[in-house]
Amino acid sequence: MTDCIFCKIASKEVNARIVFENERVVAFHDLFPAAPTHLLVIPKQHYTTLNDVPASEALILGELMTTASQLAADLGVAEDGYRVVMNCNGNGGQSVYHIHLHLLAGRKLTWPPG
Template sequence: MDCLFCKIAAKQIPAKTAFENDRVIAFHDLFPQAPTHILIIPKAHYTTLNDVPASEAALVGELMTTASQLAKEHGFDEAGYRVVMNCNPDGGQSVYHIHLHLLAGRKLTWPPG
């Protein structure tokens, strides 16, 4: 499979890792949209959120709890942060391996783009 994020998870492409366990890896985005922009991905490949079976709901929850843990570790949990998962072209997905964006370090406006 020619998936950029699978290659990062497999350590075939280097990344600045923020967190890793046996199911999830988090790394700093190369093109950050906020002072802190970390991508949190499952090591297992799911192309879009639509492709995650109900039996893997805990994995999606683990992405969220990893975001919360990283927010605490980086000290912006109290000031605030945003988590975003894009799905398909109209949702803004550009890499087709599910991933959660953790954005922080500035006041984030609403609505997003």
């Protein structure tokens, strides 16, 4: 996707504070953090929304989650607690249409979130 900011980050066309990368996933700091720790974990492959991930490619969703879990441990926030969120479409709070997880930590997170 030529207009997708997350695709541009994944391909290194746009700079980001990347904290993790492998062949399939990139994690970086959110520009507008909602918690002291706020990372975004994205697949390098573009999927517009969660609804667009075919069952045949669902393993990427597990990799996003396990990457978030490992990052929480690496950052020392796993024991205190953290939140992993994926928004889907406008009413679900999605503002960038490339699937991504938010990893939030570093303060007490309340419920409901919004």
